[in-house]
Amino acid sequence: MAPQHQVRAHYDARTIVVYQAYSPAVADPSLRAKRFVPPFSFNRMTWIKPSFLWLMHRSNWAQKSGQERILAVRITRAGWEEALSRAVLTTADPAAIARAAVHVQWDPERSLRGAALNHYSIQVGVGRGLIRTFAEDWVVDLTDVTPQARKIAALKQSGRTAQAQRLLPPERIYPVPPAIARNLLIEV
Template sequence: MARQETPYHQIRALYDDDSITVYQAYNSQIAEEAVRQQSLRVPGWSCERMTWIKPSWTWMMYRSGFSYKDANQSHILAIRMTHENFESILAQSSISHSNFTGQKAPVRVQWDPERTPSTRGKLPYRSIQIGIGRSVAEKWADEMILSIEDVTETARRMHQDVEAGMAPEELAKMYIHERVYEIKNEEVRRIIRLDAVAGDAGEGPSTDA
């Protein structure tokens, strides 16, 4: 039997029965205080601009340069939230650059090309990025976060292994512990266009340049 290809839009995440993990990158001051207080409501954190969360570890590594991109992304935080809250955020979203919606939603969803384990290449399927606007971000920061962990050292160990030439399979086995995250709610699937295929109208330009 031929191996089934990964769907064009698919949520892949680290999760258990109670929670799902998403990632963000911050400067050292915000990250250290957020971990200490187990809250993002710390000096320097702001919800005035849209805050983006990423379930994909590899995409977070790509976007932050394994925490080396710049000082404002020098610490990678793993943020746990319940499945219910994660899906409630998705239910309030619309697709960035989509031609299918004329209203401004408080949450924006983007599907960008997933990266190879080294982050140096694009894969033919996409990874979800979720932008949380102020009206939702305040509630997210105050009520929806279960725990915050600094995983920067893991990111930097992965970078060392990438630079040492570790094979993609070994990188994936060591660092990418994600499974397919199923969304059963049909309305949420429709909103985030989970079942879209390559070439669908309304697919916005990639933001991973």
């Protein structure tokens, strides 16, 4: 049986891409500044997801209200791994969850058509205590991938799934350090 809990992501030697969906009111000023700026909230948890298809399912391909803009957020691998090292699973003891700087949950990964797959996608909630570090130290670049998302959706809806598949970001298994992996049920 294939591993059910692995991090699949688009990454290079120094960075990893995570995705977030925002309203234009949040996305536009942040894209202009090339970093998160108000009205991005520095006072609440922000969820980052390395799975493009999972976010497409969640945002209904950038059609859901308040999630019309899809940002590819390139962060340092050091920051990503720090977040994972400080994470607690959302299925843990409630007291541990309340104290955790970062939350992790596993949700079924999605196919291009939106069907739940038999393996899981990681969602990482960066808590208020780390938001500034995330936004100011870890984020390397913000890119608006909304046009790409909409093009893929249009191809998918018109039955051109092979063309749509070729436009997906190249995601592969991310090598999570074993000590971190054990705490988050990641199979290495």
